[in-house]
Amino acid sequence: MKKRQQPSSIDVAHHAGVSQSAVSRTFSGRSVSEETRRKVLRAADELGYRPNALLRVITQQSNLIGVVMGEITNPFYPEVLEAFLVALEERGYRVMLKHLNGAKDADAAIEEVLAYKVRGIIVTSSYLGPEIAERCAKSDVPVVLFNRLIHGVDVSAISCDNVDAGRMVANLFMDCGFSRPAFISGSLAASSNLDRKKGFFDRLAERGGREPVVFGDEHSYEVGARAAADLLAQPERPDCIFCASDVLAFGAMDTLRAAGCLVPEHVSIVGFDDIPMAAWGAFNLTTLRQPRRRMVKEAVEILLSRIDGSSAKPVRLVPAELVMRGTLKAMA
């Protein structure tokens, strides 16, 4: 005799000799006599009963949040994911995590998550096309874009002020008196990279700097390494490199150093993100910190306020912070 099936509240009711509603009330913490509660809990324990949390989706509202995330293995994102999990769980939400492979299945992923009647969605993929954003905007469930701006579409978003950050780096390089800038980029399909590039290039131009050479296409160590190799092959070596992410910078630094090109003596490097590794002795990277705790906090706030009925769809920009470390040659 095997008792596979999970017991229902009715089973518990019978076992305890009370009504099914008594069981329900006991577990939803409403008025029951101590007597009844005892009987119910005892029966539940004996039967191994556990109320089905998913069914709240029928009578009440779901407490699921969909988190759609690409680039999980870019060290910036585990930090972000953890922060989201903590913040969301703290407030009684549970997360359904959906992995994204580049932009291709983003559309399907959103649909998928919506099918589970999530209460809200957070999308952290940088590679989101406007069609998908459009779908998010149309959806009746609130969506917040993390680190992805889509202009002209009515979606909430939170992002670091990438344009301004790019400008900060340009100013820094000009102030240091550098004259041969380079930019190692992430994918220009992502607004974040485009914006960093834009701020960097524009400010450089404004201040009479030269237009940087640019390499790279994705946030990875390997791409950074290859870009640096390409840079070394140029007729004229750069004296300063702005990398659109810390991982890119690590790859570049390792390649440069292996080639005998000293950082920061021969070339200065500035990264982006300030992932924990940037502070490590092996890199000691000057970088622009994305205030991720704060960004996550605000993303969650926006999402929850939308869930609570607010119809505002704010787009919030938080400033990056320059973190000075050892990869920038002191000014002359």
Add this chain to the structure above:
Amino acid sequence: MKKRQQPSSIDVAHHAGVSQSAVSRTFSGRSVSEETRRKVLRAADELGYRPNALLRVITQQSNLIGVVMGEITNPFYPEVLEAFLVALEERGYRVMLKHLNGAKDADAAIEEVLAYKVRGIIVTSSYLGPEIAERCAKSDVPVVLFNRLIHGVDVSAISCDNVDAGRMVANLFMDCGFSRPAFISGSLAASSNLDRKKGFFDRLAERGGREPVVFGDEHSYEVGARAAADLLAQPERPDCIFCASDVLAFGAMDTLRAAGCLVPEHVSIVGFDDIPMAAWGAFNLTTLRQPRRRMVKEAVEILLSRIDGSSAKPVRLVPAELVMRGTLKAMA
């Protein structure tokens, strides 16, 4: 006039002028005339209807898998998490991700996940007490432990063969003729670290080596750095260090190098995990690879076979693989 509420299949049925079952059939892909299907899809589109995937938990079985994960920010785990997501989603499951803060709330986390009627659970926290494992064993929903062995409890588990890996390192050190071994450990509350230590110590003893000094208590860069500092303060410096994880090794290496102690000239280092960063130029770390794709694959296989009714609760050990890189001084 706002139309907040999400439409139900009944709404669609009315709108399309068909029965509710026609709607259900259309979306569950069963026999409907082309005519009906068209009408239904059209109505659904107009109303923005989407079948509620959660309700399958009532009539059928849930397709949710709970993934309970600690240490998300230890770079080993994002890789693992991604692999789990891909493998599980590929097979039609969705994942509910629960974050764990050390061991303290592991119990509650499992309970929580169980409340969502997940079909199975994967636990990747190394810090699992036997009581919780006991609860997993008792639960009617299959649980697979990843990288955590609990002896004497009837739970499925998959882990790298840590004892053997420890032995491999001991052999390596002895073969190289080293005589002053050290061990930088992760938390000894985790079976993985205990086992690595055991294999290392035992084999060293068997081959007449000296008992290693040991420092450390958690897989983080900072702990590795501190342990190395402690090691340097010892009257006699070690000539070889086995670090229970790559991040520990990175911290140790940076500290040693900063103190002028050359790796591998003065001291050889072996890490554990083979996370991508271990291959980076800055570290080029000799390490023991945990074959994570394979481990994930097997974990998923075990879980799914249990879901499919198998009552076997296998404990599988997969061998670690030595990856030789530059932090081991060539043998004399």
Add this chain to the structure above:
DNA sequence: ATGAAAGCGCTAACAT
């Protein structure tokens, strides 16, 4: 405080 009964959105079994 408790039980009976209705209903949530869907699938499945039963009719036609």
Add this chain to the structure above:
DNA sequence: ATGTTAGCGCTTTCAT
């Protein structure tokens, strides 16, 4: 092929 009906496990009236 389609509509009708009966549940699934719960929460919520509504009585008592």
